[in-house]
Amino acid sequence: MKHQEMREATSRAIMDAFWSLYRDLPVEKITVKAICEKAGCNRSTFYEYYTDSYSVLEAIEEELMDYVRRKLTEELPASLARSFPEIRLDAETLAPLSDMYSKRGEYFSILTGVKGDPYFQYKYKQTVKELLTEMLDDPAKKFDLSASIVAEFTASALIGAFNCWYPHREEYPAEKYSMLLVSLLTNGVLPAIHRL
Amino acid sequence: MKHQEMREATSRAIMDAFWSLYRDLPVEKITVKAICEKAGCNRSTFYEYYTDSYSVLEAIEEELMDYVRRKLTEELPASLARSFPEIRLDAETLAPLSDMYSKRGEYFSILTGVKGDPYFQYKYKQTVKELLTEMLDDPAKKFDLSASIVAEFTASALIGAFNCWYPHREEYPAEKYSMLLVSLLTNGVLPAIHRL
DNA sequence: TTTTATCCAACAACGTGTCGTATAATGTCG
DNA sequence: CGACATTATACGACACGTTGTTGGATAAAA
Numbered sequence: 001m002k003h004q005e006m007r008e009a010t011s012r013a014i015m016d017a018f019w020s021l022y023r024d025l026p027v028e029k030i031t032v033k034a035i036c037e038k039a040g041c042n043r044s045t046f047y048e049y050y051t052d053s054y055s056v057l058e059a060i061e062e063e064l065m066d067y068v069r070r071k072l073t074e075e076l077p078a079s080l081a082r083s084f085p086e087i088r089l090d091a092e093t094l095a096p097l098s099d100m101y102s103k104r105g106e107y108f109s110i111l112t113g114v115k116g117d118p119y120f121q122y123k124y125k126q127t128v129k130e131l132l133t134e135m136l137d138d139p140a141k142k143f144d145l146s147a148s149i150v151a152e153f154t155a156s157a158l159i160g161a162f163n164c165w166y167p168h169r170e171e172y173p174a175e176k177y178s179m180l181l182v183s184l185l186t187n188g189v190l191p192a193i194h195r196l
Numbered sequence: 197m198k199h200q201e202m203r204e205a206t207s208r209a210i211m212d213a214f215w216s217l218y219r220d221l222p223v224e225k226i227t228v229k230a231i232c233e234k235a236g237c238n239r240s241t242f243y244e245y246y247t248d249s250y251s252v253l254e255a256i257e258e259e260l261m262d263y264v265r266r267k268l269t270e271e272l273p274a275s276l277a278r279s280f281p282e283i284r285l286d287a288e289t290l291a292p293l294s295d296m297y298s299k300r301g302e303y304f305s306i307l308t309g310v311k312g313d314p315y316f317q318y319k320y321k322q323t324v325k326e327l328l329t330e331m332l333d334d335p336a337k338k339f340d341l342s343a344s345i346v347a348e349f350t351a352s353a354l355i356g357a358f359n360c361w362y363p364h365r366e367e368y369p370a371e372k373y374s375m376l377l378v379s380l381l382t383n384g385v386l387p388a389i390h391r392l
Numbered sequence: 393t394t395t396t397a398t399c400c401a402a403c404a405a406c407g408t409g410t411c412g413t414a415t416a417a418t419g420t421c422g
Numbered sequence: 423c424g425a426c427a428t429t430a431t432a433c434g435a436c437a438c439g440t441t442g443t444t445g446g447a448t449a450a451a452a
Contacts, residue, residue: 003396003451010397028224031440042399047442054224114318122310125356136389145361145368146376147389152360153353153377154385160321160352164345172341180342181349188384189350193332193343199418199429206430227407238432243409395452403443411436418429 011049011059013039018056026115027057061120064107065127071100072131089182091175098174101162109166112159121159128155154185207245207255209235214252222311223253257316260303261323267296268327285378287371294370297358305362308355317355324351350381 017038021030030053036043050056075096083093091098101108111120129151133142141147158181165177184192213234217226226249232239246252271292279289287294297304307316325347329338337343354377361373380388 006397006450032442033440043441044400044443045398048397052441112314114315116314118308118312118314118317119310121314132389145364149357149360149373149376150380150385150388153357153380156356157349157353157385161345161349164348165341168341177345180345184346184349185385186387189346189353189381191382192346193328202417202430228409229407239408240410240433241431244430248408393452395450397448397450399448400446402445404441405443406439406441408438408440409436410438411434413434414432416429416431418427420425420427422423422425 010039010041010045013041014046014049014056015060015063018053019060022057023110027053027117057117060107061111061117061123064104064111064120065123067104068100068124068127071096072127076131089178091178094178098178101166105166105169108159109163112163124159125152125155128158157184206235206237206241209237210242210245210252211256214249215256218253219306223249223313253313256303257307257313257319260300260307260316261319263300264296264320264323267292268323272327285374287374290374294374297362297370301362301365304355305359308359320355321348321351324354353380 014035017035018030020038021034032043032046032053035053035056036046039046050059076094079093079096080087083090087093108124111117112124129148132151132154133147136142136147161181161184165172169177180192183195210231213231214226216234217230228239228242228249231249231252232242235242246255272290275289275292276283279286283289304320307313308320325344328347328350329343332338332343357377357380361368365373376388379391
């Protein structure tokens with residue numbers, strides 16, 4: 001095997017080992033030793049790739065965020081543009097989103113869950129917020145605190161709702177879920193409660 | 197000083213020491229040693245009160261949640277009842293909330309922030325969700341997944357919005373903030389964006 | 393032949409949790 | 423009131439595990 005391939009393979013083995021531990025344990029309980037035993041590499045080797053357990057988590061998050069950024073700032077806007085002139089929030093238009101969640105759902109679910117990483121939530125929300133504020137007509141409003149609060153409100157709501165739905169995605173169809181979301185976003189929470 | 201008073205004083209000194217460290221550091225960087233140096237007690241003494249650093253955080257959260265529960269399930273419903281027959285979401289009616297946030301705002305801000313504790317967020321959301329689902333007319337809906345998603349959506353949104361607003365509370369009046377929230381809840385996000 | 397990836401063993405440093413013991417203040421009971 | 427038991431805390435010591443580093447060995451790749 002070539003050296004470059006080996007580096008990537010080892011780096012990935014460490015990431016995967018970390019993740020399989022992270023499914024069950026909080027970060028602080030995950031030792032470098034345990035990671036290396038799972039990854040099948042020497043503990044010294046670990047330190048040639050990462051500085052500590054947390055830096056593995058960061059690397060995983062960074063990789064995921066690259067994926068998210070591609071989906072949210074390239075594929076989704078392109079898909080929305082195709083629905084021109086109106087913005088149709090239907091299954092076809094939102095395909096990049098459902099694709100993203102079906103492929104990486106577990107990562108989101110765990111990272112934003114009870115034993116997750118608040119710093120990931122922060123980064124994720126930042127990206128969602130950027131997307132939302134870019135949709136504003138008036139560029140001056142982008143730095144407005146009200147706009148910022150609305151964006152944060154929305155991003156948090158979407159993440160929370162996803163976390164609630166994801167474990168039940170088998171019984172509760174994705175179609176129904178995204179319709180509920182669209183309704184919540186366009187009409188507000190209070191009307192939705194009375195309509196339940 | 198009486199023994200009981202001493203116990204409470206020591207316990208509180210440890211909590212306060214922990215919190216003053218927690219303002220700057222993530223939990224995993226907070227050692228029992230550092231807590232005891234700040235609290236001015238021996239490390240052995242620490243273990244007579246708590247099992248580890250995390251259990252101090254839990255105690256702080258538990259105390260805060262008791263306060264939250266009292267505000268949300270006693271004072272707020274009482275205040276809402278006084279606004280009978282209509283539910284007025286004005287400053288006077290929402291006084292228990294603004295009181296809570298002005299007194300414990302820093303705790304919420306840090307615990308639900310970037311270096312915060314996702315488990316606290318979970319517990320906090322649970323309480324908010326309980327409050328929201330209790331407001332439903334039809335008791336059967338309480339266990340409905342849709343209702344649960346709407347509640348989670350709302351609770352997450354409120355927490356996120358608060359975190360965004362809190363650091364700017366001096367420039368951005370609480371009145372304006374709560375009006376924005378009421379508008380977001382009753383009319384939805386999308387109309388609010390166009391109205392910004 | 394040189395560079396590179398990994399392995400291995402050993403190291404000091406640090407934090408952890410648990411002891412046993414000491415001491416002083418507090419509470420109880422005759 | 424005074425003797426005794428209880429309690430909160432202090433102190434020092436201990437074995438243990440994890441950490442991050444280092445120097446040297448091996449084997450494959452360039």
